[in-house]
Amino acid sequence: MSDGDLSAILLTLKLAGATSVILLLLSTPLAWWLAHTRSRLRWIVEPAVALPLVLPPTVLGFYLLILLGRAGGLGSAWVALTGDSLAFSFAGLLIASIVYSLPFAVQPLQTAFQAVGNKHMEAAATLGASPFDAFLTVASPIALRGYLTAIVLTFAHTIGEFGVVLMVGGNIPERTRVISIAIFEHVETLQYDEAHRLSVGLLVFSFLVLLAVTLLNRRSPVRAG
Secondary structure, three states: OOHHHHHHHHHHHHHHHHHHHHHHHHHHHHHHHHHHOOOOOHHHHHHHHHHHHOOOHHHHHHHHHHHHOOOOHHHHHHHHHHOOOOOOOHHHHHHHHHHHHHHHHHHHHHHHHHHHOOHHHHHHHHOOOOHHHHHHHHHHHHOHHHHHHHHHHHHHHHHHOOHHHHHHHOOOOOOOOOHHHHHHHHHHOOOHHHHHHHHHHHHHHHHHHHHHHHHHOOOOOOOOO
């Protein structure tokens, strides 16, 4: 394996790990709100969260590139603060991955929180637990499989993404060149052996992810109270 491919693998793992951690923190309150709110805003927020599932990656990547570019709202603010551009940088790639992988974190957590129901939280409240304490000590352990599924799916989806990362990050070695981009580059230059090695690795990884998710969901979900 070449140094360039090894660098792409390490950068991809770094991106997937950072995306998974950040999305877990951001998605938990959002998924809890979606699971329990009666606000009419839910009917706008829920499809907005799921939009990356149906929106072509190049379309999402295009608008993210505009937003993160030097003339974009977020990009221009970032340039004023740091002097660097968000587009074609690891930071921009991370933001794009968070947006594109959002539903893979929110939806499993929302389903898990809906399964927790109200009975367990009400029981904790009668014992004097605050809502936050009840969430940490009661709801979160019950929803553990939802957390595990969210982490696995987010990590795997980030590793396999191509369209968004190509639009926002391009192909800069050791900065934005991830595994999917490396495979594309090998195919373009007719280096099929190198493309085959990376592709087989992703194929095996994807199968193991699906197997892990299947095993995590074999047990019956907690019934709502």
